[in-house]
Amino acid sequence: MYKDILDKILEFDQISIFRHQKPDGDAMFSSLALNQFIIDNFPSKKVKICGSDEYEIISRNDNASDRFIRDSLAIILDTSTKERIDDQRALKAKYTIKIDHHPFGEDYADLNHVKVKSAAAAEFLAEILYSKDFKEFKVSPQTCKYLYCGIATDTLNFKTANTTADSFKIAAKLITKGDIKVSDCYEYLFTDDISVFQKVSKIRNELKLRDKFGYIILDQKKLNELDMDPSEAKNHITELGTIRNINVWAFAVENNERLFDVSVRSKRNYTINSFCRDYGGGGHTNAAGVKDMTKEQLNALFDSLANVSK
Ligand SMILES: [Mn+2]
Incomplete structure (x- = not known):
């Protein structure tokens, strides 16, 4: 083979x-x-x-x-x-x-x-x-x-x-x-330095909820406050995977081009990569992403994700 x-x-x-x-x-x-x-x-x-x-x-x-x-x-x-x-x-x-x-x-x-x-x-x-x-x-x-x-x-x-x-x-x-x-x-x-643990505590407080969709958006200002670069911050989407009450979750960070890179994850019965493909992204059924989204595109994607999360 x-x-x-x-x-x-x-x-x-x-x-x-x-x-x-x-x-x-x-x-x-x-x-x-x-x-x-x-x-x-x-x-x-x-x-x-x-x-x-x-x-x-x-x-x-x-x-x-x-x-x-x-x-x-x-x-x-x-x-x-x-x-x-x-x-x-x-x-x-x-x-x-x-x-x-x-x-x-x-x-x-x-x-x-x-x-x-x-x-x-x-x-x-x-x-x-x-x-x-x-x-x-x-x-x-x-x-x-x-x-x-x-x-x-x-x-x-x-x-x-x-x-x-x-x-x-x-x-x-x-x-x-x-x-x-x-x-x-x-x-x-899977273990981190204590400084990362403390930053993650702050990131967790940024969680917003819409239906059974949970999301975090970190703009440049927030990233500066946290002293984190966009790609480092995005890894912490795994934090949201431990919440029982949400089915779909997303993590958006503003990149250096002032656009948003978004990671999306979902529980097993919720397909999310099709929504990411609509904006030029891709990935697996339950783990996908899109790069370089405008704020308007991000809002539209989040509308779809909130809708599918019910
Ligand atoms: Mn892989």
Whole structure:
């Protein structure tokens, strides 16, 4: 099933790995996992991780040259559309492979493998690396740890609506083979400095409610008061996922272009990505977003979300 991926890895001496802009844990850890897998099994191949945007817990950019990328096999992880790739040079590579789990993306690569049922790109990558096509190669404990961290971050530690029995089966295998201590991973991925905790307390007070829709809007003034940049603030949408009385929730931050970037989440029976697509955004059934919205567009989107939340 995945022999086409393996054949290309075998064919190329140079491999470049790409992720999406503003990478989350899934984008970053799946990149690190694939990089580690190639190093462990093909020590003579040169592999470089590409992408300049950073992820707060761990980041990596190997500063690949134009020439390296041009001559390489580019493997693009967790990225649904070509404009979302962090480093557009990916598309200049000799051959491109997309490995992703987002719905409604585009087939921008020469070879496209998308499994929407996977809770994380890292989950899909683990399935590929453990498939019979790859059975003669080893998945090292370090690779297991990266894959586990990718799945854990994208599923908010195995509690989002897209977490399945397969997520747990693959995680169980990674925990065994990687000798992973689950509580150590939790502490590494999900705990914050006390200064963040205090900022989050202030953010929580910004919650507004309309029907069963809860939302927070942070404009530039509020962000300055909090001493937070827009992308950092937006991560705290997870706070709203703990409220029983709301079905749909959104977090909007004013970006440096004075437009609003919005993240939207919902409980399992409430589909919200269709509303985000109406404004040029996208994402999963219960986790989606839109970038660069005007205040009018934001209000219209929130009207729809309040309506669907009932
Ligand atoms: Mn993902």
